Amino acid sequence: MQLTNRSKVVVRKEMSLAERLYLPAILGGLFITFKHFFRKKTTISYPEVQRQFTPVYRGHHVLKRDEQGRENCTACGLCAVACPAEAITMTAAERKPGEEKMYREEKYASVYEINMLRCIFCGLCEEACPKEAIFLTDKIVHSGYERQGFIFGKDKLVEPVEADKRVDISGRLKAHRKN
């Protein structure tokens, strides 16, 4: 009985003399490896040559500021809720008078921590954020020896105020706005 028409007949024919000698096959193999000898090498010599990341690469997080250098984050906690790895924790605080130049809205995150050992770089925090405050960048999170060092606070996450030190997230932003 035939269930499908995909069955193949196995042919167990005797090997011919040339096949039993193995030497022609070995010569063929040698020829193949010899061709590879002159092929273009696929290696990328890392520190000197860096492989280009895709524009939507998801690496080190950044907490964005707006054009006037004010933090976007309002500590709403949506990112923490969206995070499947439960890597994000934050403490909200009220903006005091005189701090208008630092925080965009009346509420801000006084503490914002991402545990990079828990983070799976899925980008759901970015998707959940209503204020375009958190983004994943093409920066690589470096390895380390201490677990404690992997809890990144605002000192490592918030981007610098200076215009020339801002983190470029145009690639992610494009993808973000499309959704």
Added chain:
Amino acid sequence: METADLIFKIVFVLGVFGVSLVIAMYSTYAERKVAAFFQDRIGPNRAGPFGLLQPLADGVKMFMKEEIIPTHADKALFILGPSIAMLTACMTSVVIPWGSSLIINGKEYVMQITDVNIGILYVFGVVSIGVYGIMIGGWASNNKFSLLGALRASSQMISYELAMGMSIIALVMMTGTLSIREIVESQPGAHWNVFVQPLGFLLFLICAFAETNRTPFDLPECETELVGGYHTEYSSMKLGFYLFAEYINMFISSAIIVCLYFGGYNFPFLNSLGLSHNLTAILGTVLMFGKIFFFIFFFMWVRWTIPRFRYDQLMRLGWKILIPLAVLNIVITAVVLLFKYDLWNTSIN
């Protein structure tokens, strides 16, 4: 022996020793580089230009590593193993003719450490002692993987030595001598033995792979089954000695293949160039090293092409195929020699 002779010999011995060590050292570099190129990679390129200082870095690393002798290992034998492997690897180069001869101050110096009239037998003898290095090391480690590796190595080497010896017999019948120098001298120009003994050459080549524990016959140290085989328990420079011995063996095997089948320092039209005696000799030596390097490359080339044999396949190939073929080769050679001799005799009368 005169003083000049003595000085030449001492310099030559040190030279050969140094050259074989340096070549073995750079074989490790070449192996990594060749392997990389066959796999579309670049290979070591960080230490020095093109990674040329890599062998030095590896050597320093080997010396700096912690030296571990397992508690249950037999200490004396554990040290003896790699020593024998290294010693026998270095001893074989004695009988190999590295060139014809140099004339210095009107005196002729032969470029060979010693021309033993049983050169080939000497090589075989020393090589078979080399098995003890592996066996003792594997046994002394008191480790199942090592023991299995050592067992495989010894049975493999013994089986393949037989076929190797028999493939040589046909050659010896033709040349009528066991001295390697005389065998080399008997193939002037392009009259290389490989053209008259192709089957013998093939058998010898296959056995040389087996004798040096190279792929496809690297069962004694196959990483996938036996961790490291006989050198599983070895660390630091003792491991270095084993690995180094393998590369020296590869160099010496290539040299012997070249001497026996590829005319050693002979090369077509070399003597008709009209160069001085010394220059011709040096050019011959350079060409011989070229041939040797080709065979070292060939060893590596094969390693990165062919997968490893299964153990029963290895034994079957050795006993059921190579040895009968070697016998057949002897018979054919004998018949041909007999007829040639007869024809030659009748033509003279």
